[in-house]
Amino acid sequence: MSSEKGVLSGSFFMxxxxxxxxxxITAGCRFFAGYPITPATEIAQRMAARMPQxxxxxxxxxxxxxxxxxxxxxxxxGVKAMTATSGPGFSxxxxxxxxxxxxxxxxxxxxxxxxxxxxxxxxxxxQGDMMQARWGAHGPYEIxxxxxxxxxxxxxxxxxxxxxxxxxxxxxxxxxxxxxxHMTERVVIPPPEEVTIVxxxxxxxxxxxGYQPYVxxxxxxPPMAVAGEGYRIHVTGLTHDERxxxxxxxxxxxxxxxxxxxxxxxxxxxxxIEVEELYLEDAEVVVVSYGIAARAAMxxxxxxxxxxxxxxxxxxxxxxxxxxxxxxxxAERARAFVVPEINWGQIALEVExxxxxxxxxxxxxxxxxxxxxxxxxxxAIRRAVx
Amino acid sequence: xxxPTLRTEAKAVEPEAAPQERHPMDDLLREERxxxxxxxGCGIGTALTCFISALLKSGLDLDKVVVVSGIGCTxxxxxxxxxxxxxxxxxxAIPFATGLKLANPELxxxxxxxxxxxxxxxxxxxxxxxxxxxxxTVICVNNFNYGMTGGQAGATTPVGxxxxxxxxxNYEHPFNLPYLAAASGAVYVxxxxxxxxxxxxxxxxxxxxxxxxxxxxxxxxCPTNFGRRHKQRTGLDTLRxxxxxxxxxHGADPRSVDIELGGDIIxxxxxxxxxxxxxxxxxxxxxxxxAQ
Ligand SMILES: Cc1ncc(C[n+]2csc(CCOP(=O)(O)OP(=O)(O)O)c2C)c(N)n1
Ligand code: SF4
Ligand SMILES: [Mg+2]
Numbered sequence: 001m002s003s004e005k006g007v008l009s010g011s012f013f014m015x016x017x018x019x020x021x022x023x024x025i026t027a028g029c030r031f032f033a034g035y036p037i038t039p040a041t042e043i044a045q046r047m048a049a050r051m052p053q054x055x056x057x058x059x060x061x062x063x064x065x066x067x068x069x070x071x072x073x074x075x076x077x078g079v080k081a082m083t084a085t086s087g088p089g090f091s092x093x094x095x096x097x098x099x100x101x102x103x104x105x106x107x108x109x110x111x112x113x114x115x116x117x118x119x120x121x122x123x124x125x126x127q128g129d130m131m132q133a134r135w136g137a138h139g140p141y142e143i144x145x146x147x148x149x150x151x152x153x154x155x156x157x158x159x160x161x162x163x164x165x166x167x168x169x170x171x172x173x174x175x176x177x178x179x180x181x182h183m184t185e186r187v188v189i190p191p192p193e194e195v196t197i198v199x200x201x202x203x204x205x206x207x208x209x210g211y212q213p214y215v216x217x218x219x220x221x222p223p224m225a226v227a228g229e230g231y232r233i234h235v236t237g238l239t240h241d242e243r244x245x246x247x248x249x250x251x252x253x254x255x256x257x258x259x260x261x262x263x264x265x266x267x268x269x270x271x272x273i274e275v276e277e278l279y280l281e282d283a284e285v286v287v288v289s290y291g292i293a294a295r296a297a298m299x300x301x302x303x304x305x306x307x308x309x310x311x312x313x314x315x316x317x318x319x320x321x322x323x324x325x326x327x328x329x330x331a332e333r334a335r336a337f338v339v340p341e342i343n344w345g346q347i348a349l350e351v352e353x354x355x356x357x358x359x360x361x362x363x364x365x366x367x368x369x370x371x372x373x374x375x376x377x378x379x380a381i382r383r384a385v386x
Numbered sequence: 387x388x389x390p391t392l393r394t395e396a397k398a399v400e401p402e403a404a405p406q407e408r409h410p411m412d413d414l415l416r417e418e419r420x421x422x423x424x425x426x427g428c429g430i431g432t433a434l435t436c437f438i439s440a441l442l443k444s445g446l447d448l449d450k451v452v453v454v455s456g457i458g459c460t461x462x463x464x465x466x467x468x469x470x471x472x473x474x475x476x477x478x479a480i481p482f483a484t485g486l487k488l489a490n491p492e493l494x495x496x497x498x499x500x501x502x503x504x505x506x507x508x509x510x511x512x513x514x515x516x517x518x519x520x521x522x523t524v525i526c527v528n529n530f531n532y533g534m535t536g537g538q539a540g541a542t543t544p545v546g547x548x549x550x551x552x553x554x555x556n557y558e559h560p561f562n563l564p565y566l567a568a569a570s571g572a573v574y575v576x577x578x579x580x581x582x583x584x585x586x587x588x589x590x591x592x593x594x595x596x597x598x599x600x601x602x603x604x605x606x607x608c609p610t611n612f613g614r615r616h617k618q619r620t621g622l623d624t625l626r627x628x629x630x631x632x633x634x635x636h637g638a639d640p641r642s643v644d645i646e647l648g649g650d651i652i653x654x655x656x657x658x659x660x661x662x663x664x665x666x667x668x669x670x671x672x673x674x675x676x677a678q
Contacts, residue, residue, distance in 0.1 A: 049678070053675045065478060066484070070484050072482055073486040193393055226454045228452070232468050232471075233471070236465060236472075245416075264437060
């Protein structure tokens with residue numbers, strides 16, 4: 001099949017959602033299952049057009065439960081796979097996101113967030129699913145979630161999401177929003193040889209030589225055999241032992257499995273956490289934000305500088321795992337945190353946890369439907385230094 | 387106490403050295419996982435036996451055969467077969483299997499699960515996979531209730547049946563599974579009880595050989611939760627009922643094969659047609675896409 005259309009290297013004026021689809025293709029994604037939902041639909045539409053050109057599969061499933069499962073199935077057939085949705089569909093995907101975490105299935109789930117709860121504001125921006133991203137599936141686990149602020153970053157982070165999902169053998173979330181998804185800006189797609197691709201970690205022993213699907217390497221990540229390779233693997237969402245067999249009669253397998261699932265991410269969080277720091281050297285006020293809210297906070301920060309306020313920005317590019325140490329260190333030297341986010345306080349709670357009472361944390365809430373007005377953020381910055 | 391001589395003798399003749407005879411199906415079972423969880427008299431084991439015999443005779447490359455189950459007593463099948471096998475979430479075996487099959491068309495994908503799993507919670511996926519004619523075989527063990535969770539009613543429970551959630555008798559209209567499958571687009575539809583093992587095995591063989599969405603309903607006893615509330619205390623009682631009321635009628639109109647409580651069970655092959663699969667149809671647009 002023609003692969004020349006795989007990576008569309010060049011400079012484009014491109015919509016965020018389209019950039020996301022192209023990022024996935026550049027990363028090697030060859031399977032997309034989804035269900036139309038504003039403002040994520042353009043990702044599916046792009047994939048419907050692109051997958052047949054490059055030997056991939058596009059399927060519109062009957063719902064988001066089906067989409068998430070089809071993606072997991074495709075990954076177990078050895079193909080990089082992605083789905084994209086928004087709030088209502090994200091809710092439907094939670095149970096099987098858990099299946100992906102439990103079975104250690106690399107894949108990427110994009111949430112182009114819109115206003116909620118429920119059907120909410122279908123076409124308008126929000127960031128209300130950040131805690132759902134962290135805890136939406138039941139049970140104890142760690143998750144990786146990235147938050148882009150521009151179409152270019154959506155492209156770049158989609159590649160990164162695939163790489164992290166293969167590196168850590170886990171579903172990775174891209175928590176973008178209606179503004180970034182529907183914004184059209186310059187997007188540069190590099191030549192394929194300049195893109196780093198993390199391949200799947202494969203068993204180093206041939207079939208029949210005692211490969212056990214959940215015996216992990218030293219870094220707690222197990223090499224992954226997939227269906228059809230002759231290993232005759234068994235994979236279950238039940239608590240399982242290293243053979244992959246259900247082990248539900250006492251809690252010993254549960255201890256072992258959960259500790260590994262959590263630690264394979266927690267112990268390597270420095271490899272995952274990416275932040276952008278602006279004017280932080282002498283900042284008295286630290287704005288902590290992410291995605292479109294962080295971008296919208298740049299102008300009020302500028303205005304505050306004109307008033308002589310020392311304010312900087314910590315932009316969370318990786319939202320989960322949370323940049324705890326960064327925040328703790330800043331809490332030692334700043335006077336306050338200001339957290340603008342398009343919800344009624346989610347990441348602000350994490351900042352508050354890490355600040356641990358040392359300095360105040362001012363939430364700048366927004367119910368969704370629009371981005372913050374500059375004066376809202378500016379007022380919070382002024383209050384923080386008052 | 388003195389050692390009883392008999393025991394010593396018995397030990398002496400213990401056939402340790404005798405060659406262990408292997409059952410022809412052993413290679414396809416994860417023996418280290420046995421004994422299985424199923425109750426005595428349950429029909430799931432028989433359905434599995436028929437599936438394994440069909441597989442052994444199929445000539446398929448067994449390294450390419452994948453079994454996907456959902457959750458339930460039947461859903462445990464995936465855990466006992468020595469094949470690539472996936473035990474997914476309740477109701478979601480079919481979309482998971484869809485992803486496997488479309489991502490690697492070389493795989494022979496079999497979904498093996500219960501009635502509650504496949505057509506109650508998973509009903510939407512069932513009809514859409516059939517409609518798309520995804521190339522997979524779906525084997526549904528229909529025991530008319532939720533065995534695993536203690537015998538609740540589901541979408542296949544006959545009217546009047548007493549279950550733990552229909553204490554006064556079920557008053558919902560049940561699905562007729564062959565009709566549902568046929569109307570949704572399945573290219574192969576058959577129903578057999580677990581009494582008719584040869585015919586069931588043959589039906590599974592045919593389903594495996596069929597390109598497209600093939601469906602085999604296996605009517606099966608659940609003495610523990612269903613039979614015992616309907617004057618069938620043991621699995622054998624239910625098999626006797628199948629013997630008395632099973633009627634073989636190949637080619638019967640799927641609309642006519644409803645199962646009523648204690649009534650006739652019409653069995654046979656009801657649908658066997660040819661139709662392009664999802665992948666066939668998808669391949670048809672590739673040239674158009676590349677030309678764009
Ligand atoms: C989302 C979800 N809801 C409910 C359950 C509980 N549950 C487990 S098995 C089952 C029913 C299984 O019935 P069936 O598919 O007919 O299988 P059987 O046990 O009869 O073989 C239910 C309701 C679950 N595991 N997941
Ligand atoms: S509860 Fe019913 S279906 Fe489950 S193993 Fe026992 S007899 Fe079989
Ligand atoms: Mg059942």
